[in-house]
Amino acid sequence: MISIQGLHKKFGKNEVLKGVDLEITSQGILAVLGPNGSGKTTLIKSILGMVIPDKGDIRVGGSQVRKNWKYRDDIDYLPQIANFPANLKVKELVSMIKDLRGKRVDESQLIETFGLEEFLSKKLSTLSGGTKQKVNLVLTLMFDSPIIILDEPTTGLDPVALIRLKDIIQKEREKGKIILITSHIMSFVEEMADGIIFLLEGKIYFEGDIESLKAQTQESNFERAIANLLTEKNAENTKI
């Protein structure tokens, strides 16, 4: 369970989150959506304790996030941009991350699923963007934690890898996990998400399932329903 109350965060004068309240009590896939710069990554990093909020309360599994690190053992996190040490080989990075987390896991199935066997002895600097993302996914998904947070997981993936990723996420969902995903690929979100939140101007502007969003916006197409939220907000802002 993840509980967020009154979350505020600004960077200098840039007020990114202006009072976000969110209760994630049930298992399933929640997509965190919003325009570029709306604060999706900031929200995720606040949950992970990587961004310190100015105000607000965040609890994961009942534990306060502030000045705590133990709860992070229960979260597998895929960052949007992974900065890997260039000279390390893929297999060295995998063992390093396992050592850091102090967990014994068998990543061989994931390596096979993403066709990474032939890259295990290659240096990270020599890999293509999509292959790096596959490595990034293995590092995240190998730990089997109850909460998974994926920031733009589909970036750079070819169609086969994308299908494999979707199957893995569905299997993780069936295990009863809480899965948070950010993505700008609306077809991916529509296929995968049980619910969405839409961040706009520092707040959650919509929270619910995709069918409710379509009903609210009177748009049968999900992408258009999302665009409709933005134009609706624009219209509101220009009202006198």
Ligand SMILES: Nc1ncnc2c1ncn2[C@@H]1O[C@H](COP(=O)(O)OP(=O)(O)OP(=O)(O)O)[C@@H](O)[C@H]1O
């Ligand atoms: N460490 C930081 N220092 C200063 N500004 C930051 C920092 N991190 C984020 N920001 C700013 O906060 C705002 C929100 O950024 P964030 O990355 O959370 O947005 P996002 O919704 O994830 O965007 P995108 O869809 O482009 O990934 C942006 O204006 C960004 O420039």
